[in-house]
Amino acid sequence: MTVAVIGGGVVGRAVALSLARRGERVRMIDPAADRSAPSWGNAGHLATEQVAPLASPATIRSVPGRLFARGGPLDLPVAQAGTWLPFAIRLLAASTPARFTAGSAALRGLLAGAMPAWRRLVAAVDAGDLLREDGHFVTWPDAVRAAAGIARWRAADIGTTRIDAATDAEFARLRSLSPQVAAAIRFTGSGQIADLDQLAQALDAALAAAGVETVRDTATLFRDGDRMTIRGIAADRIVIAAGIGSAAPMAAAGHRVPLIAERGYHIRGQAERWPADVPPVVFEDRSIIVTRYADSVQVAGFVELGRADAAPDPRKWVRLERHVAELGLPIAGPFRRWMGARPTLPDYLPAIGRSTRADNLYYAFGHQHLGLTLAAVTGELVADLLTDATPAIDLSPFAIDRF
Template identity: 70%
Template sequence: MTVAVIGGGIVGRTIALALARAGERIVLVDPAGEAVPASWGNAGHIATEQVAPLASPATIRSLPRRLFALGGALDLPLSQANAWLPFGLRLIAAARPARFAAGTEALGSLLAEAMPAWRRLVGALGAPGLLREEGHFVAWERAASAAAGRAHWAGAETGTASFAPVCAADRARLDALSPHVADAIRFSGSGQIGDLDALAAALDRALDAAGVARIAQLATLTRAGRGVAIAAISADRIVVAAGTGSAAPMRMAGHRVPIIAERGYHVRAAADRWPADLPPVVFEDRSIIVTRYADSVQVAGFVEFGRADAPPDPRKWQRLERHAAALGLPIAGPFRRWMGARPTLPDYLPAIGRSTAADNLFYAFGHQHLGLTLAPVTAELLAAAMAGALPAIDLAPFAIERFGRIDA
């Protein structure tokens, strides 16, 4: 049996590796011309604490004050309203209390297994040092926002992660970073990837060692009897794991896929003055996260809803650079600038499972901010399902059929 996995991001690569190690013959199809996946430009944060889906009543209430035009991190470009308005209406429907509660339970089940799955993956890669489990900091610049932030996290569902006030040593380290930190907490149970480039290289070596063939081409699906096929590729089964590029092949199979490109931005600079052992720091007043990688420091933020192929907005890079300067962070230009599109579904749950429209079609996409966090556990669950085993977590809440079928 040959399995074609469509998608070269972290989800696609981990699925290809899991299936290859289970004895399948794998072809990894990385669509030619696709933008660099968000997998390789994200904050590197293993976000086990983000159990509550962002499709929530709290998100709806806070939307006006989070708008980019008012200094916030959320942008809804008017020129792309045809993309985000229908998505937004679906998000509002998904934020109803009952659906939010069900989504929290479902997402929590995945996140509870995220860190163990990461340990297994880096162990199998022979690169345990890629995973750092020192948690992360959340810092505030004002006493009022610190009090509100602490109250929020105290009442939030954080799964296997927990937090405590920073100790004196950690407070001194944060004060050395910025003179504007009024208060901070430190999470435990979360983590980070020490270097995304090294992770990609380790996965590539493992894929090569497992005999995974790789093809750079646009993956167009066509109907083939009760299943689907990819032009010029012989495959018995197909897995769609192409991030924002998953919509077209899934729609060809007959599924409704209300996915949107939730675009994020980052700037990177040399890490000369940033402590190598400091966990990621979230500056919550500014909705940014600062992460130290092997040879660089990255400042990331923004939620911009629209089209994946729309040109980037330079104002967002400029604002990130201004945030770093206003905080007095030990970061200096020149900055390298990047923008990537997170694949997001309206209920902020991923789509993982087997198609009911095509017998040989499986899928795993729509992981929003949690693609890096959930990639290894997603790969394990899908590999189990494809082998006919009962997955360790119920995949029913993640079925793409929750959005309906085009052919229904």
């Protein structure tokens, strides 16, 4: 039988490849040929430390001080209140202590398998050099903010990662990148994809070698009794892994999917003066992460809740460029600007499972900030579901019926 995977981001590609490697006949349906999905513009960080869902009492308390208008990373555009206000109400409901504890437990199990799954995936696509397991740094500009930040991290559930003080040599190197660095810690157990473009190329080559057919079209779903069909495309089973575009095909099957576009912004500059072996660096007081790729350095940040199709806000790029200048980072322009929409559900857990409304429908979307981190393990878990293998973890917390 043929499996149609709707979506060609990193999650969709990982699902398609996992299925093909288990002997399934796969069609990957993705209308975009330009790698415009958030998968190819993210920070490259494999964030295994982010066990605590952002749907939390701490997040709710922090909102006033983190608003964009006050210099923070969170923007709730007034003109799009009709989009983000219903989401915010659901977020509040998902941020109770009990739901936060349950969400942390669910993410902890999922994230524990993330790095082993990435090792298997890069080995399968003959691109082991793309996986870097040298952690990341978090920095602060003064002792007061560092003490508070380090205390928060040491009290947090960080799963399989570990925190250490930066060594003298590491601290000196960070200071050479920004004189604003007054303190730093290093996470061990997190990682990075060395270059997103090279990852896409490696996945595409592996998909082609595995016989996966790529269909450049939009998937329109229709119900046929207890099953779903795709207009103009033959498929016996269907996996929806279309990121922010997953809501419409899921709705066709009768599922209520409260996805929102959590839009992030980045700028990329020339890489000559940024060492290639420095892992991602977080400047926590600025809420930005800086990542060196093969031929560029990327500065990423912001959480902007709204419509995926709304026009970008140039003020975010301007602020990122100002951060580069004020921190004294050795990143030269002219800067390339990008914006992408992370697919986010109100409880900040992904949706992974099998439909209870259509016999042949499966899904994997809503990975918010963790799409790259969880892509490989999600691909394996979905392949388990379709091949009647027992998934390595309990997927019930990620069922879309929780909404």
